[in-house]
Amino acid sequence: MIVSILALAVGAGASQPLPVPADFDPEVNLRGRTTEFGSFHESRGGASWAAALVANGHPDDLALAERVLDATLNCQERRPDAPRRGNFRWMLEDKEVTDPNAVEFVLKALIPMMIRHADRLSPEMHTRVLDSIRLGLADIREMGVTITYTNIAVFDILNTCTGGELLGDAAVAERGYAKMREWEAFTCANGTAFEFNSPTYTRIMVNGLVQLADLTQHEETRVRARTMAARLALSVALHIHRGTGRWAGPHSRAYQPSVECREAAEVAKVEDWLANGAVPSWIGSALANPPLPFQVSETASAELGMNLTTYHAPSFALGVGTRGCPAFGHQSNLFMMHYVRPGAERPGVVYARYLTNDKWLGDWYHNTDRTASRNLLDEGAFYGAQSGARAVGVYTSGGIRQCTSAKCAVIWTERARVDEIWVGTERVDSVPAAVADGEVVVVASGDAMLAVFPVKPTDLGGGAPIRLVEKAGDLVLEMHNYLGPETTIRPAADRYRCGFYAEAAERAAYADGGAFAAEVARGSLRDGTPKRGKQHWCVEYARDGQRLGLEVDLAKWTLERRWDEQGELGWPMLESPVARQNGTGRVSVGDAVLKCGDHPAWLFADAVSNTWVAGYHGPPEPLALRVPGGAVRIDAMGTGTITWADGEVRVDAIGLRGTPSVKGGRLAE
Secondary structure, eight states, X not given: OOOOOGGGOOOOOOSSOOOOOTTEXXXXXXXXXXXXXXXXXXXXXXXXXXXXXXXXXXXXXXXXXXXXXXXXXXXXXXXXXXXXXXXXXXXXXXXXXXOTTHHHHHHXXXXXXXXXXXXXXXXXXXXXXXXXXXXXXXHHHHHOXXXXXXXXXXXXXXHHHHHHHHHTOHHHHHXXXXXXXXXXXXXXXXXXXXXXXXTTHHHHHHHHHHHHHHXXXXXXXXXXXXXXXXXXXXXXXXXXXTTTOOBOSXXXXXXXXXHTTOSOOTHHHHHHHHHHXXXXXXXXXXXXXXXXXEEEEEEEETTTTEEXXXXXXXXXXXXXXXXXXXXXXXXXXXXXXXEOOTTSSSOEEEEEEEEETTOXXXXXXXXXXXXXOBOOOOOEEEEEEEETTEEEEEEEESSOEEEEEEEEEEEESOGGGOOXXXXXXXXXXXXXXXXXXXXXXXXXXXXXXXXXXXXXXXXXXXXXXXXXXXXXXXXXXXXXXXXXXXXXXXXXXTOOOEEEEEEEEEGGGSSSHHHHXXXXXXXXXXXXXXXXXXXXXXXXXXXXXXXXXXXXETTTTEEEEEEETTEEOOOOSEEOSSEEEESSSEEEETTEEEEOOSSOEEEEXXXXXTEEEEEEOSSSEEEEEEETTEEEEEEEEOSEEXXXXXXXXXXXXXXXXXXXXXXXXXXXX
8 A cells, every 4th residue: 555655754954055056036936047038947947946955954945945836836737627737837937838748857856855855844835745746647647658758758657656655646656666667668678768878868767767766665666766777877888988988879869068078078977876876886897897999789679770889999989870769860869979089178079960951050949948058950861870980871851841952961070170181082171172972081080080981962953062161160071962042852752862981990090091081992882772672772881891781761761771791780689798688588798697587688797897787677587697606596586686796696676586596606685
């Protein structure tokens, strides 16, 4: 039976009040920001600030918190006939609910506040907040956000489990527990989160799962949350590039500050998790110890063909996604490279976009949040393939457009920090510069180089030029489908298309960029249609026995296959030198082997720290883990983890039967 957990609210307040932030607006009792569109005050910011004030607990804080909570709760839609009753206006200034996700952000602050410190509020505010949470949870249930909308689905689970427990509403809480099981099963059956490898949203997911494990009373859900947080944190650690400290691509979703590395290096986020105990300590080994170079590949949806591959070298990380998330492809970085630039404030970044009408930074705000940063959206449909430091990427436009230009753009941030530009074997000292058909472009900057071999674009008029230009301080390789007077571009059965082969290298591997361009030009770039039908487009690059290619159905714009010299590129749940996941019942990494039921399971191995971790996602089944010098046998366990750390074994699992048998080590108490 679910009981209210208000009784957990204990503890005295701090001796000093929190400093009032400079953006606090006492006229409306919310934090705000002013842009060219006016002044705006977020309801979610009000909820978070109020929760921080109540947690600090000084009498001055509590008095201010009551005013902030009043302003925040006044943003809630409470009209009985309103379609989004219980939700919140994103901004105080909004006339109605514009973003239904607002309720998730507000409740994820209010519910923990009430669990921990409800006794610090006045009786009147205590009642108002609980009533607000009850209404908000009703709207969350009505929305029933799909589990593929991963970050909001995790918020739904977090708010519904903990909110139902807070209110003593078993039906609400059970809905949350069930959704947790559903989301875990879907995610693990594919590999990683549907909104994959996002510097913003994967971090939000991990934080939400950690908070869920900390706050829910439901033991099964706590274990599931810890296990999933560990699995996602492992993915994050394997994508942090050690040379730059950045969260390497590809990204399902990202905003311009993280795209251009204008925020703090993401390695600090993982280090904070470790320092705070939010994720297991072995994540530090996954972050530090994989031998370079190495490749990690994961699948977010095998059914929809969503794979992400990242290659780490000492000086660079290259990442390619097969495709982006449906509905969020415009926010994706599906071709991306980070590289070391000694002495620079931030590393170099290369990324790709399909753009029309010469759009550039500043043309679009994120969502309804008019205080958020502007972004350079991808307007095309992309497919990619990667093997090591080699990649193939192809684009078509996203639909019917009135435009004066349509092009694929490969963008190097900070043109001033580019050291060399080569078109073929000719060095280019200034841009704009034309690129002839069949020529390889090489850009050398910092400790890395990138070669781009354009596929001849479909010419829709105007000559379809390929050229290097400078745009707002960045270097851009433009591969046009169209450039000329305004016209209407309509997708046809033989779709207009453009693309490229790209290869990254350490700067020290070649005498200069010209030598690298000559090496890449030795290979053959095939751009044609296979025998089985002219609607299929095949792009393949080959050199010295290595091949990389992909095939697209032009009529449907679907990815048919990808391959390299070893054969078809599959859809691995997780594949890397130190971690692997599958659903076969047997997972091996190095000399370590996990045997379990035929359900998704993963294994991390780090011989440097004598650490092995097994994760299992399924019903209770017998399980055996063999590591160098030892073994663990379990009569049966469901979802959970087994950690072998220097001989000490810990088991955190659902449905554990019997006492684990340990050889060569010891079972932790």
